[in-house]
Every structure is written in structure tokens, then in C-alpha cells.
Amino acid sequence: RTVYVNGEYLPETEAKVSIFDRAFLMADGVYEVTSVLGGKLIDFDGHAKRLARSLKELDMKAPCTEDELLAIHRELVARNEITDGLVYLQVTRGSAGDRDFAFPDPETTEPTLVLFTQNKPGLADSPAAKTGIKVISLEDIRWGRRDIKTVQLLYPSMAKMAAKKAGCDDAWFVEDGKVTEGSSNNAYIVKGGKIITRELSHDILHGITRAAVLRFAKEAQMVVEERSFTIEEAQQADEAFVTSASSFVMPVVELDGAQIGTGTPGPVAARLREIYLEESLKLAV
Ligand code: PLP
Structure with a gap:
């Protein structure tokens, strides 16, 4: 499976995130799950808008624009040949290279953006x-x-x-x-x-x-x-x-x-x- 990490499309076995990432240490991250039916994203706009709201409520930087997010979703769906399934997206406050309760300086710390797909054939026909x-x-x-x-x-x-x-x-x-x-x-x-x-x-x-x-x-x-x-x-x-x-x-x-x-x-x-x-x-x- 191809996954997305901070600007790169990689095989899942090569994807890496810092052990100091605040989502790993403190659950300092937000996520979205968007379903895919017939190769298309369901309610993408709603999920993108809620992501922006979650980020704002936690004083977190947006990793990219909504248009860029849509492009990444589509690219992953295409690369993994997903007809029915899910796209998982996670944004974290990133890593300051150490453990500290205080938020790191947003000027010098980039958020972590990770996306992956889950193939779920027949997602809409669940028994x-x-x-x-x-x-x-x-x-x-x-x-x-x-x-x-x-x-x-x-x-x-x-x-x-x-x-x-x-x-x-x-x-x-x-x-x-x-x-x-x-x-x-x-x-x-x-x-x-x-x-x-x-x-x-x-x-x-x-x-x-x-x-x-x-x-x-x-x-x-x-x-x-x-x-x-x-x-x-x-x-x-x-x-x-x-x-x-x-x-x-x-x-x-x-x-x-x-x-x-x-x-x-x-x-x-x-x-x-x-x-x-x-x-x-x-x-x-
Ligand atoms: N409530 C909780 C606690 C959830 O985790 C979710 C989805 O993950 C929902 C509601 C449903 O939200 P949505 O329709 O945006 O998937």
C-alpha cells in the first residue's frame, strides 16, 4: 500500500514519523475519515471543513490548503486502486525533538500530515x-x-x-x-x-x-x-x-x-x- 507522509508518497513500510511526535507522546493530533464509494470521496468538503475547525480549536497550523488535501486524497485513492474504502487523515502538532507539555513554537515546528487508505470492497453493502x-x-x-x-x-x-x-x-x-x-x-x-x-x-x-x-x-x-x-x-x-x-x-x-x-x-x-x-x-x- 502507498501512504502519504509530509509531502511524500511512500510504501507503508518506508513511512516514518518521529518518536517525539506529539501525537505519539500526547495524543496531540486530529483526524478525519472519509469514505470512498465507486472511487469517489463522500462528503469530502464537510470533512475538510471540520478538520480546519479542529485545527483552529487546538491552535494548530494547517499543513496545507483544502485543494491540496483533496489532491492528496485523490492521488492515494488512485495509487491504491480503491473503489470502495476509506481514507484516513491525521494532522499532528509535530515534533519539537523532545518531550514537553508546552506547545512547541509554531514558527519553527511543522505539523505532521499522514494519510493512508483502507480497502473495503462492498462498503455500502454491509451485512x-x-x-x-x-x-x-x-x-x-x-x-x-x-x-x-x-x-x-x-x-x-x-x-x-x-x-x-x-x-x-x-x-x-x-x-x-x-x-x-x-x-x-x-x-x-x-x-x-x-x-x-x-x-x-x-x-x-x-x-x-x-x-x-x-x-x-x-x-x-x-x-x-x-x-x-x-x-x-x-x-x-x-x-x-x-x-x-x-x-x-x-x-x-x-x-x-x-x-x-x-x-x-x-x-x-x-x-x-x-x-x-x-x-x-x-x-x-
Ligand atoms: N461521533 C464520534 C465519537 C465519532 O468518532 C464519529 C466518527 O468517527 C462520529 C460521531 C461520526 O462522525 P462522521 O459522520 O463525521 O464520521
Whole structure:
């Protein structure tokens, strides 16, 4: 596989980053995952804009322009012959050649930019979308700026492991009795035809798929309510689902052992998945 590191396209075995890189030592980095369908990038503009916001919120320098980022994405997709898959991008504050809590001088320290692809044939035809997934709930003990897409992913990793141990697929996080989001996706319930999902704040990641799905839902005259909800409310909902760049719209059919709705993917989630795939493909670059 060919990967990109700081201006160079290299075989993955030759790619190198400093051991003093602040992402390695302090999780001082941000990332984006963009899906590729039919060789085209889905929601690229949204991901590029959110990357710029994450960088700004952390006082980090942008490694290059949005146009340059798009060119790098396309070049990697082409070189690795990706039809369906993902492009992972990471920007870190770079390395000052030592370990120090204080940020290094941005005048003399260049950010590190790394991109690689993951080949996922049939990404849009995931069998899980037909059966739905099972989730468990866990206390949300992440930091208070979940709107910034940092590489600090230890707790989400632990949550996925706990879900797996419980015979489930993923976890939903709960804070003050209300669902924040999934471990790597935004969470929704459907009740009486209404699509309910937590409002945007520092408590959740502002999902690019979430923004697109809510826009398409409103365009299709579906009712959207942005508010938080409890686990009990979700267990009694007609449907539940999650959204993310890599899973699109994924039905959730079980929560903490309780079946949601009929225990199979519901019509709203199925329709939103269809609309999202169709409309976002039209806008793909
Ligand atoms: N919430 C969290 C915590 C995530 O990690 C992700 C994606 O990685 C999302 C939500 C969904 O965001 P997006 O739709 O931009 O992939």
C-alpha cells in the first residue's frame, strides 16, 4: 500500500514519523475519515471543513490548503486502486525533538500530515445494515471537548472491547442520564415517525454524516427533533440507528439486552440509508 507522509508518497513500510511526535507522546493530533464509494470521496468538503475547525480549536497550523488535501486524497485513492474504502487523515502538532507539555513554537515546528487508505470492497453493502447492530450503554467518561476530532481514542477503544465481550457490536455513551453519542458514531431514535438526535454542543462530535442525513431527512419532509434522550426512551422507541462516515446509516436493534421496535431494521433507518447513499454519491468528488 502507498501512504502519504509530509509531502511524500511512500510504501507503508518506508513511512516514518518521529518518536517525539506529539501525537505519539500526547495524543496531540486530529483526524478525519472519509469514505470512498465507486472511487469517489463522500462528503469530502464537510470533512475538510471540520478538520480546519479542529485545527483552529487546538491552535494548530494547517499543513496545507483544502485543494491540496483533496489532491492528496485523490492521488492515494488512485495509487491504491480503491473503489470502495476509506481514507484516513491525521494532522499532528509535530515534533519539537523532545518531550514537553508546552506547545512547541509554531514558527519553527511543522505539523505532521499522514494519510493512508483502507480497502473495503462492498462498503455500502454491509451485512450488518440488513440485520442491525446490538449496543450496550456505558458511562461517558471522555473529556469535555468531544466536538474536536482528536486521536485520543482510548476510551472508545475500551468501549468497543466491552461491547464485544458482552456479545454486542458497539456502545452508546451516557452522561447525566442522557445518551451523548456512540463510541464512533452519532446516535438517533425514531418515535412516532419523528427522528430524534442530540443537539450539537461540545458534548458530541459534529458528525459530517449527521449533518447530511438531517438535511436529506428534512428535504424528504421527515420531522427532526434535536434533543437528548435516555436509554429507557431509546429502548421504547420504534427504531434506533447510528451514523458515521464509515457506516453511513446503521440500524440499532438491541440496547442493553432490550429489543428495539421489532428487533429488525426499521423503515425510517432503511429509507435514510438509501437516501444518504444515493444523494451523497451524487455529490461525491
Ligand atoms: N461521533 C464520534 C465519537 C465519532 O468518532 C464519529 C466518527 O468517527 C462520529 C460521531 C461520526 O462522525 P462522521 O459522520 O463525521 O464520521
